[in-house]
Amino acid sequence: MILGDDLVQRVVVYIDGFNLYYGLREKKWQRYYWLNIHSLSEKLLSPRQELIRVRYFTARIVNSPKDPEKIKRQDAYIEALEMLPGVSVHFGKFSPRKRTCFTCGARWNTYEEKMTDVNIAVEMLSDAQDNRFDTAIIVSGDSDLVGPIRAVRKRYPQKQLAVAFPPRKRCKPTSKELRKYASYNFRIGSKKLLNSQLPEHITKPNGYILSRPSKWR
16 A cells, blocks of 8 residues: 555554463553453554554463353453454463472472464464565564564565563563564553553344453453
8 A cells, every 4th residue: 555655564463462461460450451452453553554454362261260250251352352353363272281399399280371472473474475564563572482583584574573562560581582683672551551442341243242351440
């Protein structure tokens, strides 16, 4: 698309759902969980950039005896996201994992989210190969994405890859690696989150109403 004498850059945004969630949780910003990721993505753009697609990466959480409503909250949020235009949701999985206390030797079962970084890499490389974007914005602070970012920039040097860091109390050391290899980077502030919230109630085509969970207020 041409605007004046300059080309408008096509942008695809890749959101690491759990990385964003944990950043918000660390800041105690539960009030921003009911997030309209399409609206947020538009606010991440620079002048002469056009949002083409938003890809959201997550995994279905497992049941938590301490919080039995947790799955329902995630289900409602994912259903709300799937109604947004230009948004696609990509799923990884939670895998069981045994942990051991190095002090007392106690062992317990837990779950670990898998495949998000792989899924982001696959979709980003595929989109680059199919020339679906001029700029990719990756919303994550996960240094596992350094490899895919380097690969895309090396193979497609004309494309820009930006990193939008989720909010956190402090910058992690791994953020330096992402800054080093990204075309540019920035941190998402509270104003963009506040102004990118979904409506309190969303009516689906079948009449079912999705509502912001009470814990997310």
